[in-house]
Amino acid sequence: MVQLPQRFHDWFATKGWAVHPHQQAMLDRAADPALLLIAPTGGGKTLAGFLPTLADLATSPHDGIHTLYISPLKALAADIKRNLSTPIAEMGLDIRVEDRTGDTPASRKRRQRADPPHILLTTPESLALLTSFDDAPRMFRGLKRVIVDEIHALAESKRGDQLFLALARLQTLCPDMKRVGLSATVEDPAAIAHLLARHPDPCDILLADPGPAPDIQMLTTDEAPPWSGSGGKYAIPAVLEEIKKHKTTLIFHNTRAQAELYFHNIWLANEDSLPIGIHHGSLDKVQREKVEQAMVRGDLRAIVCTGSLDLGIDWGDVDLVIQIGAPKNVKRLVQRIGRANHRYNAPSKALLVPANRFEVVECVAALDAVREGQLDGEPRSPGPRDVLCQHILITACAGPFDADTLFAEIKSVGAYSALSRADFDDCLDFCATGGYALRAYDQWKRLLQRPDGTWQLRDPRATQNIRMNIGTIQDTDTLKVRMKRARGGKPLGEIEESFAATLTPGDTFLIGGQIVRYEGLREMTVEVSRDKGKKPKIATFMGTKFATSTQLSERILHKFQQDTWPDLPDHTAEWLALQRKVSRLPEPGRLLIESFPHDGRAHTAVYGFAGRNAMQTLGLLLTKRMEELGLNPLGFLATDYAILIWGLDPVTDPAPLFDIDALRDGLDKWLAGNAVMKRTFRASATIAGLIQRNTPQQKKSGRQATFSSDILYDTLHKYDPDHVMMHITREEAMKGLIDFSRIEDMVARVGGRIDLIAHDRVTPLAAPLFLEVGRVPVKGMAEEKLLAEEAARLMATAGLPPITS
Incomplete structure (x- = not known):
């Protein structure tokens, strides 16, 4: 057993404290x-x-970087810096x-390359950038x-993928470098270990005591x-009661738009003026930091948030997590639950709030x-090839390289x-010439x-252009939002250009x-003023709309097969029982399709x-x-679970x-000129370096980049359909x-x-699928009343009782 210094x-x-096992x-x-x-x-x-690092540095002098810490969030790196500084200072460690x-100032970045710290905390993008410099061997020696x-x-x-490619580069520079992975939620530890290790070397897995169940x-x-x-x-009245019972509550949402709407509604209902904040990735950095600091101080009773608070930052005295809407993914739910109660061997407390009747089943x-x-x-x-193309260009920035050596290095990444060598050579040729259809253009001849x-x-x-475009995060076309002032007012965040x-x-x-x-658009900035008198539209923000996972979908199908549902609320159990009585519930290994007339149209519901x-x-x-x-x-x-199709003729x-085979053929025809393909091409072409969003002169606007990528896509689609970027797309x-x-x-x-199964009615x-058809932003109580009346009519048609408590 290794002994810590006294x-x-x-x-x-x-x-x-005591050292945990x-x-x-x-x-x-x-x-x-x-x-x-x-x-x-x-x-x-x-x-x-960090203990092995701290113990080693406490007993053995070291010149330069000893340990590199990589996190997915800039805020997490800053949080770890704070948390490490305390024991280092209190133990008097040099x-x-x-x-x-x-966010690090350029002057400090230059100093770090010349005089690196013992422990450097960074992100995948910053690490990739560091490996692109010719002095990387000296910095990481x-x-x-x-x-x-x-x-x-x-x-x-x-x-x-970019991170593990960068680690392979570091392993070449530092053959004895050790790799450590940390996680609280892993569904397949062996798969993560495969990614972390230097292939084909093994990576052992250390499982800590999981502690009490949440x-x-x-x-x-x-x-x-x-x-x-x-x-x-x-559920807002019940949520407010829970907030009152706890010190700090995180209220998670799956999208930023939902978080904004919920924050607005809970604030209107907040008669006790409880201090509640909002946090998501599209808000201005200053506003996010104010919320984070207020959380650490314990000034807020609740924070409405999204995935921006999913990860392991210790935000102080959080003792309850509430998930609004079905989590769509069990692993994400467990990660969010873990935000409540940052104490060892104490259970985390969480509540689920299904947003609608079907989500009750998904939540259970x-x-x-x-x-x-x-x-x-x-x-x-397999590792995406657009990231591989970027890695080849990053490698070239650091100096001449041998293709065989680089290929072997890349193959060491899980x-x-x-x-295959052929796929690697295609990427290398693309980086060198741009590919067959683009060989005549000097701007894409980047290697020799x-x-x-x-x-x-x-x-x-x-090198400057390549370094300015390092990274795999694709910005949605967004515009800054500021209060209208003579010289530009307070920044609020950003919204999507669309x-x-x-x-x-x-x-x-x-x-x-x-x-x-909204007052107007000035110099690519949305200018606004405060307005408390109207019911608002809901802004759209960049961010993923989650899909229910395969495993969770399977669980729902198996739950349908129970004889009764004692773990479901009566209203939901009665709904499923009525479905079973008049039709059938979807089953694992089978596909249920229902057809019925409604409002003079033939309708088909496919429960996939x-x-x-x-x-x-x-x-x-x-x-x-x-149509065919x-x-x-x-x-x-x-929706996540069904498709509702309406038309003139029923499916028999x-x-x-x-x-x-017919579906694949239809997909190929549909994709040929589809906007999805052009959008995907644009993202991959940007990562691969074919399109540069950032240049020393200026950053291209979303429309400029879209225009350029659309021309490129149409050119390659017509003249070089086998181009590597078309395959990647x-x-x-x-x-x-x-x-x-x-x-x-x-x-x-x-x-x-x-x-x-053919029916004579919904x-x-x-029935709930019909409410998805007309779901639009509600402008006032009249529309809400009409929507409620339409819901009641539909449910009555389907033989369902009205909503009661």
């Missing part, structure tokens, strides 16, 4: 080439990761800790350890959830999964371990081969919890349970097939609609917004077992 024992004693294990196994620690929130996993992110925090969050994104349940409300919607407004299924310790996650695809066979930048001046285009002077919308009035993105794509493909078969569809809508034989589209793999999985799982399960 001053460490003394420091622990003054705090009344997993912290001691990290000390004992500090020499392991790679080690993944999975420990509960509040279990001291960050300190466990250890320098600094962070380096996009003494590097001993790399700690990747919240590794589960990075492993699911292109940021993680105290998690559904919030009891006087009013039953509505049949549709995603806001959870009905998620609760079952949490209690059973079953997390979910979609299988990882996500790229199956990369030297007489000795190595590769280098054709023009060394290109939303801003719908505004006319006098329109009101929500941002940062405030209702503001494949997640929102896949169901949206399936709706497009099915209506296309229906002469069924005259007029429109459709999609569904088998031809679900022929997988298809790969990315298929696993992104289109999510065709889940359609393929659904068709394979069903295997032709399709149950078409069924109970289909």
Whole structure:
């Protein structure tokens, strides 16, 4: 057993702490080439990761960077810096800790390269940038350890792919470098270990005591959830009562727009003037920091938030988490639950608030999964090639490189371990020439081969452009929002350009919890004034709309097969029982389709349970097939679990609609000139370096970049359809917004077992889908009343009772 220096024992004693078993294990196994620690929130996993570093630096002088800490959030790096500074100062250790992110001043960045600290805290993008400098070998020459925090969050994104490529570069520079991964929630530890390790070397997994099970349940409300919607407004009185009972409550939402609307509504109902804040990624940095500081001080009783507070920042005395809306993903729910109660061996407390009647079933299924310790996650695809192209250019910035050596280095990355030499060479040729159709243009000839066979930048001046465009996070086209003043007023945040285009002077919308009035657009800035008198539109913000995971969808289907549902509220159990009585409930391994007339149109409900993105794509493909078969569809809508299609003719034989070859053919035709492909091409082309959003002169506006990418896409589609960027675009589209793999999985799982049931009226399960059709921003009480009356009429048609408590 490795012994800590005495001053460490003394420091622990003054705090009344003891070294946890997993912290001691990290000390004992500090020499392991790679080690993944999975420990509960509040279990001291960050300190466990740093203890070997602190102990080594306390006893052995070190010149330069000893340990590199990488986090997915700039705020998390800053938080770790604060938390490390306390023990270092109190133990009198001669250890320098600094962070380096996009917010770090340029002067400090220059000094860090010349005189690096012992511990450098950074992000994937900043690390990639550091590896692009020719002095990287000198800066990292003494590097001993790399700690990747919240590794589960990075492993699911292109940021993680870029990070692991950068770690491979560091491993070449520092062959003895040790890798440590830290996480609280991992559904497949072996898969994360594969990504962390240097392939094919193994990575052991250290599992800490998971601690007590979380105290998690559904919030009891006087009013039953509505049949549709995603806001959870009905539960606000009950939520306010919970806020009063606790010190600090985090109220999570799945989208930024939902968070803004909920904050507005809860503030209107906040008769006791409880201090409540809002936090999400589209708010101005200054406003976010004010909320964060108020949280740390304990000044706020509740914070309405999104994924911006998902990860492991210790925000003080949070003792309750409320999730508004179904979590869509069990792993995300567990991560959010862990924000409550940052103490070891104390249960986290959380409440779920389903936004509508169907989400009650999803929430109960998620609760079952949490209690059973079953997390979910979609299988990882091979490493994306647009990130690989960027990595090749980053490597070239640092100096000449040998292609064989670089290929071997890239193959040591788990996500790229199956990369073929042909695919690597295609990416290298793209970086060197732009590819067949673009060879005539000098701007895309970025590499040349030297007489000795190595590769280098054709023009060394290109390094600035490449470095300015490093990163995989794709900004949605956004515009800054400021209060209108003579010289520009207080910044509030940003909204999507597409939303801003719908505004006319006098329109009101929500941002940062405030209702503001649109005054006009000046120099790409949305100018607003305060306006408390009108009901606002809901601004749209960049951010992912989550799809229900495959595993959670399966749980819902299995729950439908229970004889009774004692764990569901009476109103929901009665709804499902009525569906079973008049029709059938969807089953695992089968596909239920219902057809019925309504308002003079033939309607078809397809219960595919494949997640929102896949169901949206399936709706497009099915209506296309229906057109080909002469069924005259007029429109459709999609949710996570169903598609509702309306048209002139009923479906009588569904088998031809679900022929997988026909669906693939329809997908290919639909994708050929589709906006989804152009949007995906733009994102991948930007990452790969074909399009530069940032230049030394100026940053391109979204419209300029879209115009350039559309021309490029049309050119390649017409003259070079086999161009590597076209292949990359298809790969990315298929696993992104289109999510065709889940359609393929659904068709394979069903295997032709399709149950078409014809009815003479709307069924109970289909009835809520009709409310999705007309769901629009509500402007006043008259519209709300009409919407409620329409809901009541629909439910009565389906034989359902009115909503009661």
